[in-house]
Amino acid sequence: MSETEWTPDQPIVSIKDVHKSFGDLEVLKGVSLDVMKGEVICIIGPSGSGKSTLIRCINALNDIQAGSIQVEGQEVNAPGLDKLALRKKVGMVFQQYNLFPHKTALENVMMAPLLVLKEPEDEVEKRARALVKKVRLEGKEDNYPGELSGGQQQRVAIARSLAMNPDVMLFDEVTAALDPETVKEVLVTIKDLAAEGMTCILVTHEMGFAREIADHIYFTDRGVIVEHGPPKTFFKAAKDPRTREFLSQIL
Amino acid sequence: MAMLKSIPGINSASTTDMAVLKPVSVATPGGASDINFSRFIADLPWWLLPALAAIFMMWPLAAYAQSTYTMADATSALVKWLPFLVFQGFVFNILISITTMALGTFAGVVLGLMQISPNRLISKPAWLITQTFRNSPWLVLLFIVMLAFPFKIEIGGLIIQIPDWIKAVFGLSLPIMANISEVVRGAIASVPSGQWEAAESLAYSRQQTLWRIILPQCFKRMIPPWMNWYAILTMATPLVSLLGVEEIVTLSRQAMAAENGRPELLVPFYGFCLVIFFAYCYPIARGTIALERKYTVKL
Ligand SMILES: Nc1ncnc2c1ncn2[C@@H]1O[C@H](COP(=O)(O)OP(=O)(O)O)[C@@H](O)[C@H]1O
Ligand SMILES: [Mg+2]
Numbered sequence: 344m345s346e347t348e349w350t351p352d353q354p355i356v357s358i359k360d361v362h363k364s365f366g367d368l369e370v371l372k373g374v375s376l377d378v379m380k381g382e383v384i385c386i387i388g389p390s391g392s393g394k395s396t397l398i399r400c401i402n403a404l405n406d407i408q409a410g411s412i413q414v415e416g417q418e419v420n421a422p423g424l425d426k427l428a429l430r431k432k433v434g435m436v437f438q439q440y441n442l443f444p445h446k447t448a449l450e451n452v453m454m455a456p457l458l459v460l461k462e463p464e465d466e467v468e469k470r471a472r473a474l475v476k477k478v479r480l481e482g483k484e485d486n487y488p489g490e491l492s493g494g495q496q497q498r499v500a501i502a503r504s505l506a507m508n509p510d511v512m513l514f515d516e517v518t519a520a521l522d523p524e525t526v527k528e529v530l531v532t533i534k535d536l537a538a539e540g541m542t543c544i545l546v547t548h549e550m551g552f553a554r555e556i557a558d559h560i561y562f563t564d565r566g567v568i569v570e571h572g573p574p575k576t577f578f579k580a581a582k583d584p585r586t587r588e589f590l591s592q593i594l
Numbered sequence: 595m596a597m598l599k600s601i602p603g604i605n606s607a608s609t610t611d612m613a614v615l616k617p618v619s620v621a622t623p624g625g626a627s628d629i630n631f632s633r634f635i636a637d638l639p640w641w642l643l644p645a646l647a648a649i650f651m652m653w654p655l656a657a658y659a660q661s662t663y664t665m666a667d668a669t670s671a672l673v674k675w676l677p678f679l680v681f682q683g684f685v686f687n688i689l690i691s692i693t694t695m696a697l698g699t700f701a702g703v704v705l706g707l708m709q710i711s712p713n714r715l716i717s718k719p720a721w722l723i724t725q726t727f728r729n730s731p732w733l734v735l736l737f738i739v740m741l742a743f744p745f746k747i748e749i750g751g752l753i754i755q756i757p758d759w760i761k762a763v764f765g766l767s768l769p770i771m772a773n774i775s776e777v778v779r780g781a782i783a784s785v786p787s788g789q790w791e792a793a794e795s796l797a798y799s800r801q802q803t804l805w806r807i808i809l810p811q812c813f814k815r816m817i818p819p820w821m822n823w824y825a826i827l828t829m830a831t832p833l834v835s836l837l838g839v840e841e842i843v844t845l846s847r848q849a850m851a852a853e854n855g856r857p858e859l860l861v862p863f864y865g866f867c868l869v870i871f872f873a874y875c876y877p878i879a880r881g882t883i884a885l886e887r888k889y890t891v892k893l
Contacts, residue, residue, distance in 0.1 A: 402795055404791060404794060404795060426797075427797045427799065430794070430795055430796065430797035431797050433795075434795070434796075435795040437788060437791065437792065439786075439788050441786075441788040441789060441791065441792035442792075443789065443792070443793075443807055443811075444811065445810050445811050454796075454806070455796040455797065455798065458798065458802055458806060459796065459797045459798060459799075459802070500792075503796070504795075504796070507796060507797065
């Protein structure tokens with residue numbers, strides 16, 4: 344293992360020339376991007392362009408065939424990777440929430456710190472209640488996921504992920520399955536997080552939100568990053584015809 | 595008693611309006627056909643029981659009209675032997691079925707968990723064992739176990755005779771084990787993969803994910819097919835009479851022999867066996883269907 348000491352002035356997530364195939368289908372064809380600590384980046388692009396695959400590679404839910412992904416200097420693609428250590432650093436929120444339906448909202452938030460981090464229960468409960476409050480779900484602690492709306496479930500999922508005290512948060516189209524009315528409450532939660540300095544990597548179709556919150560925007564198409572830049576230049580002066588076509592369709 | 599709590603989305607309707615929450619599969623493990631046996635039994639009307647009993651008792655009258663043997667004779671013969679058939683015979687069938695189910699369930703759960711192991715050296719053999727015993731004739735399995743098993747085992751200086759019924763239990767356990775293995779595998783597979791991924795991304799180990807997240811969600815879904823297999827097994831216990839185990843069918847034959855082997859008794863006596871199995875399995879089948887309805891996830 345090439346264990347070079349990571350310092351916060353280096354990218355917290357560093358992706359270099361990543362290739363990923365499912366069987367014969369090459370989904371990522373040499374993707375590179377760097378994320379600094381505290382940065383918020385948004386990945387946009389047409390469906391099937393490999394956005395989910397890319398961020399799932401960051402916490403080793405998918406493996407990669409070539410290239411390198413480093414999180415805080417640690418190589419994710421290393422053969423002897425300690426996946427659990429990686430996943431303690433990287434939180435992930437999914438489009439379908441994936442809350443544990445047999446546990447209440449509070450239990451959903453408390454379970455991983457208790458079971459995985461083996462922290463004392465009273466401490467975990469205090470933190471979990473604070474997180475539930477932070478995602479504006481006070482009073483819903485004892486509700487089961489089935490009793491919550493989609494937007495509420497998604498905020499529990501965010502709190503559940505935050506309970507592990509991650510350094511990086513991945514969001515994979517977390518508002519795509521929501522009713523229009525509840526999209527906003529989830530976006531507000533993410534905005535709060537970003538404002539507190541959490542490093543966030545988001546896949547999203549909410550262009551207004553991306554423009555408002557992102558430090559940097561990446562546009563992917565068919566497994567490559569076609570174009571990227573800070574939101575101001577990206578939205579006003581997209582150069583590549585593919586980007587322009589995508590933006591004209593979605594805006 | 596935590597398992598009996600009402601959990602929306604697991605055992606009662608969920609109030610959420612989100613269509614996207616629908617899990618990939620809402621069916622019972624292995625599909626609805628899993629409990630077809632119970633469904634058939636449970637759909638039969640309850641009055642079939644007295645109706646069958648009446649037909650079996652009248653049979654001698656109709657079939658042997660010219661004979662001197664009357665229905666009263668058949669009835670009194672059956673009544674005389676009834677306590678013997680029930681308490682020596684049928685109770686033994688139940689004992690065999692319960693012991694077999696306990697053993698088969700234990701082995702089946704282990705085998706089912708092996709089937710979903712990420713290690714192919716474990717999952718492949720488990721799959722092969724499951725398929726082999728699921729698709730073999732029960733009677734053949736019984737004979738093999740019967741002949742392959744030693745008649746007695748020696749522990750230290752102690753010689754223990756293995757009674758035939760214990761060997762029969764081992765034989766019947768094999769198909770039960772294989773079918774329970776499939777129930778377990780199917781139930782686990784019916785949990786949406788997002789649950790695994792969510793747990794994985796929260797740094798749960800595989801074991802933690804399985805025992806804390808996945809199995810608690812599908813435990814209830816395994817109960818109806820498990821009960822279904824119990825009813826099928828109970829109905830199959832007379833097979834062991836072919837091996838000389840003294841259960842209800844063997845004892846019926848003995849009783850009829852003691853009544854001079856009158857042919858008029860065949861239908862009432864075997865009919866009684868049929869009725870008593872039906873009476874025992876009917877409530878189980880009704881319960882299976884009721885639970886199935888209750889536990890089917892409605893999201
Ligand atoms: N587990 C998988 N097995 C096979 N193909 C997959 C798998 N996951 C994704 N793909 C394929 O990879 C491509 C990119 O998928 P994805 O990363 O989900 O795209 P996006 O998130 O941009 O819509 C799609 O063609 C999809 O069908
Ligand atoms: Mg996607």
